[in-house]
Structures are given as C-alpha cells and as structure tokens.
Amino acid sequence: MASTVEKKEGNGAHPALDPDSDVLDQPGHELAQFGAGCFWGVELAFQRVEGVVKTEVGYSQGHVPDPNYKLVCSGSTNHVEVVRVQFDPQVCPYPNLLSLFWSRHDPTTANRQGGDVGAQYRSGIYYYNETQARLAQQSKEAKQVELGDKKIVTEILPAKRFYRAEEYHQQYLEKGGGQGVKQSAEKGCNDPIRCSG
Numbered sequence: 001m002a003s004t005v006e007k008k009e010g011n012g013a014h015p016a017l018d019p020d021s022d023v024l025d026q027p028g029h030e031l032a033q034f035g036a037g038c039f040w041g042v043e044l045a046f047q048r049v050e051g052v053v054k055t056e057v058g059y060s061q062g063h064v065p066d067p068n069y070k071l072v073c074s075g076s077t078n079h080v081e082v083v084r085v086q087f088d089p090q091v092c093p094y095p096n097l098l099s100l101f102w103s104r105h106d107p108t109t110a111n112r113q114g115g116d117v118g119a120q121y122r123s124g125i126y127y128y129n130e131t132q133a134r135l136a137q138q139s140k141e142a143k144q145v146e147l148g149d150k151k152i153v154t155e156i157l158p159a160k161r162f163y164r165a166e167e168y169h170q171q172y173l174e175k176g177g178g179q180g181v182k183q184s185a186e187k188g189c190n191d192p193i194r195c196s197g
Contacts, residue, residue: 016065020084020128020159029053029088032097033060033126033159035080036105037113040172041195043083045104047174047185051092055171056084058164060126067163072120081120084162094132098139101125107140107154108147123152126159133158 024031036042039057046055059067062079072079085097105113107123125136136156144152164170174185179196 014063014065016063016067016161016163018161020060020126020162022162024086026053026086026088028090029086030094030132031128031159032085032087032094032132033082033124033128033162034085034097034101035061035082035122035124035126036101037081037121037123038116038195039081039083039165039169040177041193042104043171044173044183044185044193045100046083046085046097047171048187048189049087049092049096049100050187051089051096052085052087054086056162056164057169057172058082058084058162059120060084060160060162061124061157062160065161065163069166069169073118075118075120079120079163080122080124080126081165082124082126082162094135095139098125098136102139102143107143107152108150110153123154125154125156127156128159 034042043055043057046052059072059079060082062077064077067077067079071077087097105123111119111122113121127133127136140152140154140156173183176182177196183193184191
C-alpha cells in the first residue's frame, strides 16, 4: 500500500538544517535515513526487506535548501546521498535495518565507497528518535568490535530535512539503471546487486 508523507515547514533561517519533520500517514510506521555511498544499490537492498513499505533516495545533512544532484556532487553543500526508509517496526525492527546498513558498505572509509569519492558518499545513520539513536550507537560499537583495529568513521546524527532526489534516481536499479537491466526489488530477493550508472 502506498502512503504519502506530508512536509511541515520549519522556521529556521537555514531550512536545510531543520529536523526532518515529514509526517507519515500510516500510524505505527517509522522513518529511517542511511548514507552508505551511492544511493542506488543501497536503496535496492532496503526495497527487498520485508516490512519496508517505501524507499526514497535524496539528500540530507547539508546547508543548502533544495539541492540537486549536480550541486551535491560539486561538494559545496555538505549533503549526503541518503536512502529514506519508511518501515513497519512490527514487521521489520530497526535493528534489522541497521544490520543491512552495515553489510552494504565499508564504514571505515571516509567520504568514499569504492570508486565513488566525495563527502556525499560518507557513511551515516540519521535517526528520528532517541531509541533509534541508542540502537544505532550500540550497533556501531558492536561493528567496531567485529572490525578490530579498523576505525569506523560512520556519523550518527539527528535526521535533517530530506530533499527527494530527481525522479530518475528513484528505484533506479529496479527500473534498469544505466544498462537497462532491471533488478528485482521483490521482498526477500537475494540476487546480487549490480550498481551501474
């Protein structure tokens, strides 16, 4: 079932720095934001999770209102490419999303994932409430123990205003990506994710 998100306007002088105050129309659902490199592959991974009811890719954590892809890639806005996930915590508890987040990228590389380099590709968990903040910190500490001496650089911060990316970025790999080869977003799908521009 599709659901909509209503935007509340902030009052700050820097609206991009306002908290993400979108209101869900589905009682009991929550939002989560993750930055883990290029948002295309990360979004497809979250689309496949049972209990995730909607994904959107966009930009957050920067200081410029209404950024576009070209501006974000210029490095002048400090935005992160994020996936915003709407989920039903009764079906998909937040720790499940955190586990997927850690598995999808290298949290020890600052401002890069593979060949993608820039602050927009940094690792981040952007929380909507104190429970998410606590669980995110606990998961980071557990991942650090697992990684040993390789220091995690993932930031854990309150979710800031979410700016939805251009439509062609939405569900990009499911729609075929740059090669025109559609990839399954079916719940539970374990097919390898091939990220191509």
